[in-house]
Amino acid sequence: MANPVVTVENGRSAQPSSTRRRPVFPFTAIVGQEEMKLALLLNVIDPKIGGVMIMGDRGTGKSTTIRALADLLPEIDVVADDPFNSHPRDREMMGDAVRQQVEQGLEVPIAKKKVTMVDLPLGATEDRVCGTIDIEKALSEGVKAFEPGLLAKANRGILYVDEVNLLDDHLVDVLLDSAASGWNTVEREGISVRHPARFVLVGSGNPEEGELRPQLLDRFGMHAEIRTVKEPALRVQIVEQRTEFDQDPEIYLDACQTQQDELQHRLVLAQERLKTVAIDHDLRVKISQVCSELDVDGLRGDIVTNRAAKALTAFEGRDEVTVQDIRRVVTLCLRHRLRKDPLESIDSGYKVEKVFNQVFGLESGE
Structure with a gap:
């Protein structure tokens, strides 16, 4: 069976009016x-x-x-x-x-x-x-x-x-x-x-x-x-963007299409590049040291931080994970693993950042 023929108009798949999907606010326009x-x-x-x-x-x-x-x-x-x-x-x-x-x-x-x-x-x-x-x-x-x-x-x-x-x-x-x-x-x-x-x-x-x-x-x-x-300025920008989109979704989507296509292309390349991304042994040891000092139960925190750092490196178009890659994902990967008591609140990121800086020998602002 042959693949269905899909025509493209302005970078988007053209569909019959009966099956055309409801317009969705573009990801790249979210502030x-x-x-x-x-x-x-x-x-x-x-x-x-x-x-x-x-x-x-x-x-x-x-x-x-x-x-x-x-x-x-x-x-x-x-x-x-x-x-x-x-x-x-x-x-x-x-x-x-x-x-x-x-x-x-x-x-x-x-x-x-x-x-x-x-x-x-x-x-x-x-x-x-x-x-x-x-x-x-x-x-x-x-x-x-x-x-x-x-x-x-x-x-x-x-x-x-x-x-x-x-x-x-x-x-x-x-x-x-x-x-x-x-x-x-x-x-x-x-x-x-x-x-x-x-x-x-x-x-x-x-x-x-x-x-x-x-x-x-x-x-x-x-x-x-x-x-x-x-x-206030950002709130106004968000309201104005949403108003523009609601008034004429097609015109708004056309204006964002180049950015949407570029981000989509970056994601596809990142998925392909992910297999080639490497993370140095010393960095992996330090990630595990951070997890250990934060008293994170199990090994999920170690595994996820390694995976997320590699995914970020692939997204940035590189093959070697850096300390800054780890820094950008470590709070996202560990903050919710510090709670031992259901009544505790989740760490905003201060504890994770503090231990990360100590283990990696960084100053807070670096």
Whole structure:
């Protein structure tokens, strides 16, 4: 089956009016919130970082930024009409049925698809998230009748959970397990179905409504804090940009298209470059020393800091991680791992910065 022909107008895919998607505010036009934007970009470059938890005030553009990121990403190759967005060439990202076809030497139809962003509703059940098996059909017809859930739809995309701190702990566990393993397994009455579930997990919430338990928080790769912009001039700029976009989205998007294309290109190059990025042994030892002196439980902090520093280096177009690369990501990777007591507040970054400077022999301002 031939790939569908996609025409391009002004850098964007032209779609029939019946299927044209609602315009999304461009990622490159979002003012401020640099911590959140950096954490999201690094997770796109290396999804194995483990997702990002964004905590901050209401109305600070969390949802807008995440939708803008999904819209920014280039289209991906998928197996046509596959419920899991299976990769047509990478066997680790194929559903079982597609893998069997490939192993038998059969040709699989390929289509182009925008990266999916799945919004997880707060009231979602485990069946809605993981999918269900129709036992009657399985017993009567001898087939694994599986109804895919949101994890299937999110494969190779972004799964966004707003107010994740209000979500049932068991469901948060399920999401984190799938994000970490890259697979979702559903078992019922002795019948088991599994499918790939590799996605960037993004959670957001308002600290006033409570924090996640430390055990769950630790499993998010990064933790970004965002605050309401205080400077009047920046607030005016944000309001004016939003007004311009709402008045005529197409004209606004056209004006931002060059920047959007440049950032998209940088992300693609960074994903390719990531495999070649190296981090010196001494720097790795110092990262682990920082984690040790901060009394971070387990080794997740060490692993994520190494991964994030390499992703940032790739994004900057370099092959060797520097001390400054580590400095830019270390707070994002460690601040949420310092809490031992659920009643403690998350470190703003002061403790991490202080220990980092001591271990690396830097002055605060360097």
